[in-house]
Amino acid sequence: MKKLLLSLLVAPVVASAGTADIVINGNLNLLNLTQTGAQVANINLQGNSHNVGIIQSGSGNHNATVNLQNQGGGWDFNLNQSGSTKQNYEFNGACYNIARCNATVTQP
Numbered sequence: 001m002k003k004l005l006l007s008l009l010v011a012p013v014v015a016s017a018g019t020a021d022i023v024i025n026g027n028l029n030l031l032n033l034t035q036t037g038a039q040v041a042n043i044n045l046q047g048n049s050h051n052v053g054i055i056q057s058g059s060g061n062h063n064a065t066v067n068l069q070n071q072g073g074g075w076d077f078n079l080n081q082s083g084s085t086k087q088n089y090e091f092n093g094a095c096y097n098i099a100r101c102n103a104t105v106t107q108p
Contacts, residue, residue, distance in 0.1 A: 018056070026050070026070065039081075040064070049074030049100075058082040062089075062107075069094040078104045 018039040022031070026048040033041060039056035040063045047070025056062040062081040073095040081087045087107045095101035 029074075037061070042066070044068070046070065047074065051076045053078045055080045055082070059084045060086045062087045064088075065090040067092045071096045073097045073100045076100055076102045080106045080108075083108055 018035040018037065018041070020033060020035065020041045022043045024031070024045045026045060028048050029045050029050045030052065031043065031045070032053045033043070034055045034057070035041060036057045037059060038061050041054060041056065042065045043052070043054070044067045045052065046068065049070060050068050052066065052068070052075065054064055054066070056064060060083050064079055064081065066077065066079065068075045068077060071094045075093060075095050077091070079089060081089060089105060089107065091103065091105070093101065093103065
């Protein structure tokens with residue numbers, strides 16, 4: 001079992017386990033990505049001050065696509081996909097709220 005534990009602040013660093021395609025354009029972005037098994041994550045952070053936590057675990061081959069834009073405020077975004085059934089999740093969000101935007105998704 002492979003495990004990917006990734007924390008990013010400003011600049012991305014990628015370790016190998018599953019697949020992770022990460023693009024970050026901005027400053028003060030924090031990404032915590034944990035993947036076990038053959039999971040796929042596509043993450044695109046545009047702008048500053050996003051806090052993102054993604055966990056993909058279990059024997060299901062999970063896929064996550066997350067595109068976040070700061071159009072006045074950063075995102076607090078959390079996604080947890082686990083279990084033996086394949087799960088796909090796509091989130092596209094633009095935050096216009098100076099007080100931040102929030103989204104939390106759990107798919108057990």
